[in-house]
Amino acid sequence: MPTMIKDSVSHGDPLVNLPGYLVRRASVSILSGLNSRLRALDLRHIECTILQLIRANPGIRQSDIGRLLDIKRANVVPLVATLEKRRLIRRRAIDGRSQGLHLTHSGDALAVRAFSIVQTYENSLIDGMPGDLRAAVIPVLTWLWNSAEQSDADKPTAKRATR
Amino acid sequence: MPTMIKDSVSHGDPLVNLPGYLVRRASVSILSGLNSRLRALDLRHIECTILQLIRANPGIRQSDIGRLLDIKRANVVPLVATLEKRRLIRRRAIDGRSQGLHLTHSGDALAVRAFSIVQTYENSLIDGMPGDLRAAVIPVLTWLWNSAEQSDADKPTAKRATR
DNA sequence: TATTGTTATACTCTATAACTATA
DNA sequence: TATAGTTATAGAGTATAACAATA
Numbered sequence: 001m002p003t004m005i006k007d008s009v010s011h012g013d014p015l016v017n018l019p020g021y022l023v024r025r026a027s028v029s030i031l032s033g034l035n036s037r038l039r040a041l042d043l044r045h046i047e048c049t050i051l052q053l054i055r056a057n058p059g060i061r062q063s064d065i066g067r068l069l070d071i072k073r074a075n076v077v078p079l080v081a082t083l084e085k086r087r088l089i090r091r092r093a094i095d096g097r098s099q100g101l102h103l104t105h106s107g108d109a110l111a112v113r114a115f116s117i118v119q120t121y122e123n124s125l126i127d128g129m130p131g132d133l134r135a136a137v138i139p140v141l142t143w144l145w146n147s148a149e150q151s152d153a154d155k156p157t158a159k160r161a162t163r
Numbered sequence: 164m165p166t167m168i169k170d171s172v173s174h175g176d177p178l179v180n181l182p183g184y185l186v187r188r189a190s191v192s193i194l195s196g197l198n199s200r201l202r203a204l205d206l207r208h209i210e211c212t213i214l215q216l217i218r219a220n221p222g223i224r225q226s227d228i229g230r231l232l233d234i235k236r237a238n239v240v241p242l243v244a245t246l247e248k249r250r251l252i253r254r255r256a257i258d259g260r261s262q263g264l265h266l267t268h269s270g271d272a273l274a275v276r277a278f279s280i281v282q283t284y285e286n287s288l289i290d291g292m293p294g295d296l297r298a299a300v301i302p303v304l305t306w307l308w309n310s311a312e313q314s315d316a317d318k319p320t321a322k323r324a325t326r
Numbered sequence: 327t328a329t330t331g332t333t334a335t336a337c338t339c340t341a342t343a344a345c346t347a348t349a
Numbered sequence: 350t351a352t353a354g355t356t357a358t359a360g361a362g363t364a365t366a367a368c369a370a371t372a
Contacts, residue, residue: 013231014219015212018285020193022304024208027190028233028340029311030183045187046362049178056177063330064174070191075363077332097330097371122181125310133306136299141185143296147288148192191363209339226353238340240355260348260353 023144030125037117041110046071048118050079051103051111054089059100083107186307193288200280204273209234211281213242214266214274217252222263246270 015021034045043051046069053065062080066073080101083089088107091099103111126134178184197208206214209232216228225243229236243264246252251270254262266274289297 012219014215015281016305017301018281019288019300019304020197020281020285021212022301022308023186023190023193025233026304026308026311027186029308030186033311033314034183044361049184052177053174057174060174061330068174068176070188071362072364073331074333074365095330095372099331118178118181118183121314122183124314125182125307127310129303129306133299133303136296137182137303137307138180138185140292140296140300140303141182141189142179143292144288144300145185145189145192147290148189148196151196151284151287207338224353234339235341236354237342237356258349258353260346262354 019144020148034118034121037121038114041114041117043110043114047079047083048111048114050076050083051088051107052115052118054101054103055108055111058102059092059094061094061098061100063098065101182307183311186304197281197284200284201277204277204280206273206277210242210246211274211277213239213246214251214270215278215281217264217266218271218274218278221265222255222257224257224261224263226261228264 031045038045038048041048049069050065053068054060057064062076063073065071065080066076080089084091087104088110089101090104091101094100126137129137194208201208201211204211212232213228216231217223220227225239226236228234228243229239243252247254250267251273252264253267254264257263289300292300
């Protein structure tokens with residue numbers, strides 16, 4: 001009976017050198033920190049993202065948001081409904097079936113405050129990072145994202161990409 | 164992902180230059196692709212990770228797994244139970260309250276096959292990436308992860324880190 | 327026919343709280 | 350008292366399927 005007690009085994013994570021694994025671990029931590037900070041505005045990260053999206057694209061439709069963020073449009077419904085209930089956004093009919101989304105005054109103000117929080121947080125993530133590494137951050141992440149999207153698009157059968 | 168509305172509005176994502184946002188988007192895509200591939204072995208990414216962890220650390224306890232992966236030990240219970248039911252792992256008592264986890268023969272074989280899939284996938288993510296960028300992948304991701312963990316630890320009240 | 331918005335439902339991952347039995 | 354394993358429950362986030370109204 002190979003007794004294993006705390007210090008008899010060095011419990012290490014054998015995956016810490018895999019990019020995809022690191023991305024996932026980083027993502028969870030980063031998201032957690034962001035949500036903590038956005039809680040001051042009673043916003044979740046996804047709600048904040050939608051506000052920024054509408055701010056940058058006044059008149060955007062729910063279905064556009066779903067496509068841009070890779071969220072099924074069925075899941076956008078409750079998000080937009082919540083923001084509308086809080087009078088942060090409002091809908092204007094585009095035609096009989098489409099509704100353009102717009103920020104209200106208070107919605108715009110909140111979006112600005114939220115984006116400020118986001119930027120401060122984002123900056124904190126790369127604060128102190130050596131310049132050569134910092135220059136690689138966006139290119140590396142964009143590359144990884146695109147690679148995953150592409151390789152996923154290749155997949156024929158399996159339960160296809162999600163979000 | 165350029166979505167267009169009647170050419171009147173160019174719907175763009177205003178966040179695509181933010182590291183944290185990119186990490187999240189990349190993470191979702193990468194995870195989706197990995198889960199697609201692991202489905203051939205009837206494994207989810209988290210189950211695969213646990214197999215690798217046990218393989219690298221025979222005798223590891225559930226609570227250790229939780230700490231290493233930042234998963235609450237309550238959530239490790241059903242994962243380990245499933246793997247045990249499939250005879251991929253087994254438990255050996257360490258003492259009256261602790262159980263060391265070990266791979267069975269079939270569990271080890273499956274872990275090896277799974278890791279092969281993981282490595283192939285991970286390689287595909289950085290395939291074709293320019294050398295200077297590739298060299299930055301692990302350092303950048305590790306930095307971002309550490310930054311988030313740290314800034315999260317600073318946070319006093321809010322709903323603390325998760326996974 | 328395809329798209330938009332919607333409802334309903336289910337599954338994964340994670341959190342919290344509480345219990346037990348041990349150390 | 351603290352730890353290990355467990356149960357129960359809740360809340361995000363996402364998926365699928367189906368529907369009505371409209372383009």
